[in-house]
Amino acid sequence: MTLDGLRPGQTGIIKRLDPNHPSLIRLAEMGMINGQSVTLIRRAPLGEPIKVRVMNYDLCIRKSEARAIHVDLIEEVVNA
């Protein structure tokens, strides 16, 4: 599954990034690297963009970026 598929409060561990995504490098530089855990905090009122938490800070990305981040869901619900 991809980061976009998480429900608010769910956390995933990053498995891989889509190697052809145009923002691949910046996503990695902002902390989206393999093995890192990332939590989907909430979606904007119109469904997009989404707010995620990675490396203890909050980041806003669009669905198109979230779909490039493949994650394994872990059963840990974090209070948004």
Place this chain on the structure above:
Amino acid sequence: MTPSQAVLAAPVNKTKKSPVLALVGNPNTGKTTVFNALCGARQKVGNYPGVTVEKKSGTIKLDSGTVELVDLPGLYSLNPLSPDEQVATDGILAHLPGMAEPDLLIFVLDVTNLKRNLYLLSQVAETGRRMLVIATMTDLLQSEGIETDLQRLEKSLALPVLQLTGKDSSQIDLIRKAIATTLSQDHQRQNYLTYPEPINEALLSIESKFPDLSRFEATTLLFDSQKLTTDAGTEEATSFANQHASELTTAGHELSPPSLATLRYAWAEEVVKSCEKREGQAQTISRKIDRVLTHRVFGLIIFAAIMFLTFQSIYTWAVPFMDLIEWGTGSLSAVVSSWLAAYPMGQSIVVDGMIAGVGSVIIFVPQIVILFLFVAVLEDSGYLARAAFLMDKLLGWTGLNGRAFIPMLSSFACAVPGIMAARVMPDPKARMTTILVSPLMSCSARLPIYILFISAFIEPQFGPAWAAVTLFGMHIIGLVLALPIAWILNRGVLKTPDMPFILELPAYRIPKPFNVGYRAFEAGKKFTIRAGTVIFAFSIIIWALSYFPRPEHVADEVRASAPTAEESVMNNLIAAAYLEQSYLGRSGKAIQPIFAPLGFDWKITVGILGAFPAREVILSTLGIIYQIGEADEESADLKSTMLAETWPDGRPIFTPLVAIVLMIFFALCSQCMSTLITVQRELNSWKWAAFLFFYMTGLAYVVSLGVYQSGRALGWG
């Protein structure tokens, strides 16, 4: 040899007058606070040649003399994505025109966000420059449930680490001493990362063959063969590195920018482990605030309220200051008029040309200052990022993103500060689109025109409800057209690349009053100085066109035709006659056929031409043409004269339809010299300023034509 290699060979340049320091760090780390604490008011704002990024620099007094400190824009990585990041990267690598090679980098490190800050630090350290670290936000550690041992951090980094919280003078003294010490000491290069052995060997091999390359350049060449071939090292080094890279890849090692990022973060993780303890998931204040401010219902309500407050304040708080400026220019005009009474032409050029022209510009200063106070508070508090989060979807389809909302909204007060606020857009093309559509928002200068025509032609016939609807419609038409135009500009004209929208939502902070005030002050000062000069010249041109030629016989003929008129009436008649036969008046008559399909006569046409410096000037021009002297939106004389105006065949010129068409024309046209000059300044291009003028005028014409002709077809006057 690139400049960054030169500094490695000779770390201290003895011929330089004073050492140059650069302030480097992630956005939202309190860099501006550090800069202001170190430099105080000893700072100036300029521009880097060729780019519109602001160059902020100041001086620090050390015991040994003064040093220059350049505040580079915040950046996340030395692989730049925005003009700001490009400038910061070039500054660090000493490729930046207009800035000397930095002798020392002061790295601002937000300890509450240590890991991601260390990512950039690892890149910057590899450039081989001298570095000193200032840890910020240390006062927030406790409330966020973090314990950080700065001494251990210093040991892990092998760099001096100092602390700065606010304006603590003992901390600032320590920083000054550390700067002096670091500048005087020999410089030790830091290589933090541990690479798998074959990759490490390849790096050492590249470095021994090309000793001028910094570690950052060597790793970039090895891990990202496409990226830096143009600005790092020679072609020879690139092909040598590529050879190593392909061997390593064949042997199964992953060499890509993300794999390099993984190595950097592995190092950062080690450093964090050595000095930081975190209590699980602390429920920080920021996260609690965010639950309300980005809520799908309350978030939007609060956003609307904040925007309304901003907008309202620009309208209302600016009024006394604008009145004061108006009073000042009015008094000055009166005084100068009496001095120059003996020289009518000199009087006119100074009063009607210079004072009126410059007055029409500085009248915007209060609004600019107030808007920038709000923008600074919203940005420094962290709210601006949330506003972009909330609004992104609404603007996304046009090729813009959430950040464009602030400049567009600001433009409802005045396009000038709105255009300046478009600096928040990271992509240069998206910024250009934002600048080109923002002036479509209905600014406060359009209001006097709406009020005059609505109160003269709509309210008396259709009642106050329709008057309000018309006023609302005039404010909404620009916004409704701006979005599809942004779409056309982005997709069709500028080919704006699809922008990633990867935006940090920083923790909320209380803005520092000095930072906020200084920013507003700078914005006002810059506008006054920059725009004042060109607008001054344009004002004189427009004045000359409405003044010349001025043959004596025109006045004589007026006097002869109405010998019994009172002096004031006579003066108004003469002024109208002169305006009619001036170059401006003649041009108005000559091009009136173009405006005839919109229902405008030559007098309205002259009003439109004369309003080139500022929309509201049409009121005073119409006042002169209709022979009633000084006029504004409340002039009863002007209203009654307009109602009585007829075509030669006796039909009234001003019908409600013509009034609406004229309002639409002024809602969409670009009759504002300040806006055009600001666009020219911001985009550093007369071409785009001209484009703005022609596209908005064309749009105004086409929409007005459509409305007038449809209205006629439906039988509305």
